[in-house]
Amino acid sequence: MTLVDVLIPTYNRPTALAITLTSLIAQTCRNFRIVLSDQTEASNPIEMGEVQAVLRVLQAHGHTLSLHKHLPRRGIAEHRQFLLDQATAPYVLYLDDDVILEATVIQQLLKTIQTEGCGFVGSAFHGLSRRADVRPHEQAIEFWDGAVQPEVVKPDTPQWERWRLHNAANLYHVQQRLGLAVEKPRPYKVAWVAGCVLYDAAKLRSIGGFNFWRDLPPAHGGEDVRVQLLLMARYGGCGLIPSGAYHQELPTTIPDRTVAADHAIDWSSGQPLCRR
Numbered sequence: 349m350t351l352v353d354v355l356i357p358t359y360n361r362p363t364a365l366a367i368t369l370t371s372l373i374a375q376t377c378r379n380f381r382i383v384l385s386d387q388t389e390a391s392n393p394i395e396m397g398e399v400q401a402v403l404r405v406l407q408a409h410g411h412t413l414s415l416h417k418h419l420p421r422r423g424i425a426e427h428r429q430f431l432l433d434q435a436t437a438p439y440v441l442y443l444d445d446d447v448i449l450e451a452t453v454i455q456q457l458l459k460t461i462q463t464e465g466c467g468f469v470g471s472a473f474h475g476l477s478r479r480a481d482v483r484p485h486e487q488a489i490e491f492w493d494g495a496v497q498p499e500v501v502k503p504d505t506p507q508w509e510r511w512r513l514h515n516a517a518n519l520y521h522v523q524q525r526l527g528l529a530v531e532k533p534r535p536y537k538v539a540w541v542a543g544c545v546l547y548d549a550a551k552l553r554s555i556g557g558f559n560f561w562r563d564l565p566p567a568h569g570g571e572d573v574r575v576q577l578l579l580m581a582r583y584g585g586c587g588l589i590p591s592g593a594y595h596q597e598l599p600t601t602i603p604d605r606t607v608a609a610d611h612a613i614d615w616s617s618g619q620p621l622c623r624r
Contacts, residue, residue, distance in 0.1 A: 350412070351439055352380040352458060352546070355431040357424070358445040359386065359601045362393035365445045367596065369402040373409060377455035380441070382406060383434050385416040387427060392417070424602055425561035425571035425609060432557050435549055442572070444543045447473050450592035456533050457546040460588055464496040467551045467579030469586055470541025471593040478516035486512040487522050489589070490537040496584040501539055501577055503610065510539040514587075523590045535586040540573040544593045547575075551583050560609065570608035577610060 354372065358365050365384075372382065382403075386394050393399060394415055403413060418430050432440065439458060443449075453471050461469045490510070501507040513519055528534060555578040558571055579585050 350379060350381045350437045352377070352441055352454060353435040353437040353439070353549075354380050354382045354441045354443055354454075355428075355435060356382065356384045356443050356445055357387070357427045357431060358384065358393060360388045360391070360393065361445050361598070361601065362396040362399050364596050364598055365393060366396075366398040366402050368443065368445050368447055369399065369406065371447075371449040372411075373402070373405055374451045375449070375454045376452050377458055378410070380454060381412040381414065381437065383414040383416070383431055385418045385427065385431055385434075387418055387421045389419065389421075421566065423561055423564060423566040423568050425558040425564060425568065428571060429558035429561055432549070432552065438549055439546055440549045440552065441544070441546045446596040446598050447543050448594040448596065449544065450530070452530055453544065453592040454546075456588060456592070460533070460535060460586070461546055461548060464535065464584070464586065466496045466548070467583035467585045468541075468545050468547045468576060469535070469588055470538065470545040471543075471591040472514040472519050472538075472541050472587055473543045473593040473595040474517050474520040474591060475595045475597055476517055476520065477597055479520070481516050482521055483516060483518055486515055487518050489513060489522055492535040492537060492586055496535055496586045498581060498584045499537070500581050507537070508539050510537060514541070519589060519591055528590050530590050530592065533588045533590055536589055538576075538585065538587040540576045541587050542572060543595065545572065545576070547579070548583070551579060555579060555582065564607055564609055568607040568609050569602060570610040573608075573610040
């Protein structure tokens with residue numbers, strides 16, 4: 349049985365997508381399927397030569413591909429829900445189309461989530477253009493020294509400030525300073541993780557997945573923040589350091605994030621504060 353479905357939403361980024369897919373070729377975890385969904389209206393990035401070349405290599409390595417054109421665009425939460433609906437594996441890795449992974453990332457994420465039994469484990473990406481931008485005031489880290497436990501993290505709480513650790517190259521500086529070994533990663537406490545997150549699919553579905561997209565306008569962000577906050581409250585969640593994930597640092601393809609999905613909820617009642 350396939351253990352992991354790698355879910356990749358993409359939009360108008362054939363070259364970046366090809367680079368991201370290339371980093372899947374040498375993964376030490378071999379038991380994964382790739383589910384790729386494109387929302388580019390005017391072209392077909394999946395059919396571009398550089399993307400097709402990498403997909404052929406992945407197929408030659410025994411990976412199954414599930415390729416989709418998903419239109420119209422209804423916002424990133426709806427696109428993530430569409431990908432989840434295609435998934436059949438017990439674990440799903442949401443991977444952005446502009447991230448580069450070291451070879452052990454999927455294996456370490458999978459090992460950690462199976463050991464901890466939590467809702468998600470993430471590899472926050474590094475922005476190495478900021479290697480010289482050292483920010484000690486943003487580099488506080490809280491390790492899980494025991495098992496990962498459920499915890500409530502909300503905006504305007506001290507735990508919310510953990511997001512600063514994932515700015516620029518902060519996490520990279522921390523792992524370099526502490527001399528952490530790739531083969532012995534450590535779970536740490538997070539507010540949320542973006543770009544490369546492995547979920548327990550059943551747990552993700554138990555909190556409704558991304559079906560809240562219907563309560564939001566298409567211009568929104570923070571969809572992954574919302575599901576991670578809910579999963580942490582019920583099952584726990586964590587980041588992993590060393591991360592092994594690197595951001596290509598391209599301009600965002602979602603410039604309008606007028607509504608933040610995590611702020612569009614009355615947390616006392618669980619009801620949306622705004623509708624489409």
